[in-house]
Amino acid sequence: MNLAAGSPFRLRIHESLPSTQSLVTDLAERGEPAGLAVLARRQTHGRGRAGRAWQSQAGNLQLSVLLRPGGAARDIAGQALLAAVALHDAATHHAPDRALQLKWPNDLMEDGAKIAGILAEAALDEHGGIAHLVLGFGVNLAHAPEVEGRAVAALGPIPPEDFTATLLERLEYWQDLRLLDGFAPIRSAWIERGPPRGTVLTIRQGDNPVSGRYEGLAEDGGLLLTVGGSLQVFHAGEVIGDGHASRD
DSSP states (O other): OOOOTTOSOEEEEEEEESOHHHHHHHHHHTTOOTTEEEEEEEESSOBOGGGOBOOOOTTSEEEEEEEOOOSBGGGHHHHHHHHHHHHHHHHHHHOTTSOOEEETTTEEEETTEEEEEEEEEEEEOTTSBEEEEEEEEEEOSSOOOOBTTBOBOOOOSOOHHHHHHHHHHHHHHHHHHHHHHOSHHHHHHHHHHSOOTTEEEEEEETTEEEEEEEEEEOTTSOEEEEETTEEEEESSOEEEEEEEEOOO
């Protein structure tokens, strides 16, 4: 498959890999230049956030992308949100009639069912800056694998190669915009694609779930919730449950 002329990405397609994320991370540590994208038609040991296994079936998307965006460690969270915006763009391009929404920080949802997730892993240099960033995209394009305790859905069927081309194009667009205008337009775009303000969300940090009314994103991308009348910002944790509109 050929990417658009002038694309900064180099795509390698494998019939089967243990993990695209592990391969790209290994290559990054060996000095691979930015722009490598590895797509596997099947993945035997995929992984998601918090060490969870990610079920990978033929026809779904298993893709990892190597970036070297520079910046400080605090910019990693913003890069994950940028990737989520690009993912939403690609999904709505290929499935324009679907009611898709982002869940903080970077899951793609439809009516409470998960369609896709992103694993963002970075290494820091000796000065504390970002040496490299690997973005792993897992998207249910053809199949919605059963996950205990979680609703899932599929977007397609959509050929993984076609989705990859669109996703990389949108990733390039938002990275270029970030270089020109900083994080602010990415933050605004994420808010447009996220839950309605006032939605009641529950975020879990360890064994401590906290519920509050969604108020958007902080300037650095943190999740803003009104909890017990006080506005709080969360920079880590997992949003659980489907969320519902506040009656306040």
